[in-house]
Amino acid sequence: MREPSPFAPHVLLVEDEPAQRELLAWNLAAEGFRVTEAASGEEALEALALDPPDVVLLDWMLPGPSGIEICRRLRARAPTRSLPVIMLSARAEEADRIRGLEGGADDYVVKPYAVAELIARLRAQLRRVRPASAGERLEWGDLTLDAETHRVTRAGRSIHLGPTEFRLLSTLLERPGRVWTRDQLLDRVWGREAEIDPRTVDVHVGRLRKALILEGEEDPIRTVRGIGYALG
Structure with missing residues (x-):
């Protein structure tokens, strides 16, 4: 198997x-x-x-x-x-x-x-x-993530994300407001056995932000200095 x-x-x-x-x-x-x-x-x-x-x-x-x-x-x-x-x-x-x-x-x-x-x-x-793992549709503000069809939209426009950024966004969307440490995000998004530098999280959050934000739009991801990230 x-x-x-x-x-x-x-x-x-x-x-x-x-x-x-x-x-x-x-x-x-x-x-x-x-x-x-x-x-x-x-x-x-x-x-x-x-x-x-x-x-x-x-x-x-x-x-x-x-x-x-x-x-x-x-x-x-x-x-x-x-x-x-x-x-x-x-x-x-x-x-x-x-x-x-x-x-x-x-x-x-x-x-x-x-x-x-x-x-x-x-x-x-x-x-x-973990609604995303069950194929649920997640919504927060003008962001929508459909786990079943693997589609993300913001204010009606389609957003194309790589697999890692998609898992990262789904994790943040499942608990809006929760502050995730870099280690917690590594466990959830990359897997507990992955040997990856925690700074890798920062790189992928940057890529996710770049995909989500058009000029003039608000950044939905909040950086908590010295700890990690949260949605909203």
Whole structure:
């Protein structure tokens, strides 16, 4: 199977049953996701710290900290408070569903589940945090980015961007106002494994600005001195 792109949505799959974990990881990779696997609560916490995912598929019953405990820890920390979590569990009673959701899960899926339905639920959560990766249309001011058709317009005029500038703009558009550090942009746009000088970000932001701005137009990208960049 072809390796998923490093720019693909990143899923942390936490499942202690090897056969289930292997099957689900294979299906996720076939759908274009980048998958990190964990077989215990401790492995999940290490993976979260080393390579933060875009969404977590989290089994309830795990060696070490349980899925519920991990979920509570995620919700207690500002960087992971809004990280989407889908709880996987054989517990089908209403009280268990309520406990899982009140523990911080965004969705609750009962085992055995249909893989196609689980992936659909996963994509629904991704649309909230990474809409461009789900093919959504992003708009901010007079800027529009259509991730499905790979088209960008400003005030109705077409803007032609290279692949890197397109990913950079989609990242900024997904969180208008958020300040991204150069390292964060490197991870999101180039991939965590890329060995690239952080100053490369400045070069591509310059190219993006040149494409977006006609004479007299306002620069939509704000430079935060010593930190990075933000949209607006």
